[in-house]
Amino acid sequence: MQVLVIGAGVIGLAVARAAALAGHDVIVAEAADGIGTGISSRNSEVIHAGMYYPTGSRRARFCPRGNRMLYEFCEAHGVAHRRCGKLIVATTETERVRVEAIHAQGIVNGVDGLELIGGNAARDMEPELSCVAALMSPTTGVIDGHGYMLALQGDLEAHGGAIAFQTPVESMTLTPQGWRVRFGGTEAGQFEVDAVVNCAGLSAQNVARSIEGYPVERIPKQFLAKGNYFAFAGRPAFTRLIYPTPVDGGLGVHVTLDLAGRMRFGPDVEWIDHENYEVDPARAESFYARIRSYWPGLPDGSLVPDYAGVRPKLTGPGEPAADFMIEGPGDHGMRGLVNLFGIESPGLTSSLPLADEAVAYLAA
Numbered sequence: 001m002q003v004l005v006i007g008a009g010v011i012g013l014a015v016a017r018a019a020a021l022a023g024h025d026v027i028v029a030e031a032a033d034g035i036g037t038g039i040s041s042r043n044s045e046v047i048h049a050g051m052y053y054p055t056g057s058r059r060a061r062f063c064p065r066g067n068r069m070l071y072e073f074c075e076a077h078g079v080a081h082r083r084c085g086k087l088i089v090a091t092t093e094t095e096r097v098r099v100e101a102i103h104a105q106g107i108v109n110g111v112d113g114l115e116l117i118g119g120n121a122a123r124d125m126e127p128e129l130s131c132v133a134a135l136m137s138p139t140t141g142v143i144d145g146h147g148y149m150l151a152l153q154g155d156l157e158a159h160g161g162a163i164a165f166q167t168p169v170e171s172m173t174l175t176p177q178g179w180r181v182r183f184g185g186t187e188a189g190q191f192e193v194d195a196v197v198n199c200a201g202l203s204a205q206n207v208a209r210s211i212e213g214y215p216v217e218r219i220p221k222q223f224l225a226k227g228n229y230f231a232f233a234g235r236p237a238f239t240r241l242i243y244p245t246p247v248d249g250g251l252g253v254h255v256t257l258d259l260a261g262r263m264r265f266g267p268d269v270e271w272i273d274h275e276n277y278e279v280d281p282a283r284a285e286s287f288y289a290r291i292r293s294y295w296p297g298l299p300d301g302s303l304v305p306d307y308a309g310v311r312p313k314l315t316g317p318g319e320p321a322a323d324f325m326i327e328g329p330g331d332h333g334m335r336g337l338v339n340l341f342g343i344e345s346p347g348l349t350s351s352l353p354l355a356d357e358a359v360a361y362l363a364a
Contacts, residue, residue: 003362004029004181004193006169006207009040010145010348011340012199013152014355016161019197022359026161027193029183031168031203036149039201040348042277042309043227044256044267047071047081047141048346051088051106051114052246058324060109062350062357067139068112069352070148077151079144080259086140086241087122089131089294095245096133102245103135113138128237130296140241144259145348172196173212174334195336195362202275202312204341211337218332220325220341223316227267228279229256230287230303236263237295244294251345253290264306265291271317272310279305314342324354328361338362 001024005016008030020026032038047070050063074081090096099116106114115136122134153163166185173180175192182190200207208219242255256264265287284303291298314322325341332339338361343354 001025001194001362002178003027003195003197004179005197005199007199007201007203008032008035008153008163008165009038009199009201010036010149010152010351011040011201011343011354012197013149013156014351015197015199015358016163017152017156017159018352018355018359019362020156020159020161024359024362026156026159028156028161028163029167029169029181030163030165031185033165035153035163036146039309039312039344040145040149042307043145043345043348044254045143045145045258045348046241046256047083047139047143048349049086049106049111049114049137049140050109050346050349051102051111051135051137052251053105053109054323055105055108058326058354059346059350062324062353063346064110064112065353066346066350070143070349071141073151073352074143074148077154079147079151081141081143082259083139083141084240084257086137086243087126087129088135088137088243088245089122089129090133090245091131091293093132098245099133099135106135106137111137111139126238126240126242128295128297129242130294142241142257142259143348148348169207169210171210171212174337179336196338197358197362198337198339199343199358201343202310204312204339208339208341211334214334215332218327220314220322222342223313224272224275225311225313226270226272226276226308227311228270228283228308229264229266229306230279230284231306232263232265233302233304234299236261237297238263242294244290253287255295265303266306267309275310277308277310279308281305311344312342313344324350326354326358326361336362
């Protein structure tokens with residue numbers, strides 16, 4: 001089967017690789033001039049463990065499994081990563097109850113190695129912390145996201161797949177023979193394929209709207225949640241990732257470490273109407289307040305605007321977080337078509353099992 005994957009971010013590359021490994025003839029259409037220029041290059045690069053997500057959801061199923069698969073992939077492919085561990089901290093008794101609930105959900109989800117510890121034990125591990133309790137997750141880590149995507153691309157190409165850069169998809173039509181795809185760019189034209197997987201991230205809804213005859217009522221509304229990051233201008237205070245209890249729309253302003261040990265904070269949640277990646281320095285004021293709830297020693301003037309990302313959410317402010325959405329032929333009635341909507345955190349961690357499921361839909 002000839003398969004077109006739209007989008008060369010981490011999800012598109014994982015899907016393309018899985019399709020190529022399954023024996024399909026694969027081409028990836030990417031509007032930009034390189035891999036991973038969107039969501040995939042603007043996140044925390046965390047290998048998540050999977051304790052937050054509702055029982056039975058795709059995120060609950062994919063994340064713990066993806067955690068294990070991703071570490072195995074990194075070891076096999078030489079992708080830089082570090083299993084540094086993470087503490088989810090409670091700074092009040094009310095937050096302690098919430099952290100205990102996260103622990104219970106993690107057990108249900110099959111997360112490995114979770115342990116509730118007291119404030120003193122947490123401070124023994126991270127002396128700068130201020131908390132009354134914490135949930136320790138030893139399988140959380142960090143990854144070189146671009147290195148991971150390069151490895152996925154390498155596997156894809158080793159199995160006969162290819163990426164067409166600067167190739168935006170403009171329209172698709174289902175014919176008796178398959179899918180006729182029109183594309184723009186410097187060498188605009190059209191080609192025919194047997195199947196299409198839409199992994200366009202922030203543009204997934206626009207791609208779905210370009211499909212002739214696609215049921216518009218099945219295209220979910222998209223909400224944009226911008227996440228700002230601030231770098232720390234000083235020596236790192238922590239050796240593990242430090243997360244507060246979750247907030248509406250995200251996991252809270254947390255401590256993230258890169259592979260060199262440098263420390264940054266974010267993301268927050270800023271609901272926006274259109275893509276915008278500028279970090280407003282004035283937002284640092286709210287960061288100081290949030291961070292000092294668990295790190296009172298944060299020095300004044302130590303936060304520097306770094307970068308921002310945008311999450312393609314399917315639910316808006318005050319609404320429960322939506323699950324990953326995978327729409328196959330059994331959902332929308334069009335053979336050989338799979339649409340992926342709302343693939344945000346923990347999308348990178350979940351990418352390998354998510355890709356396997358998306359490719360399985362092609363057989364429907």
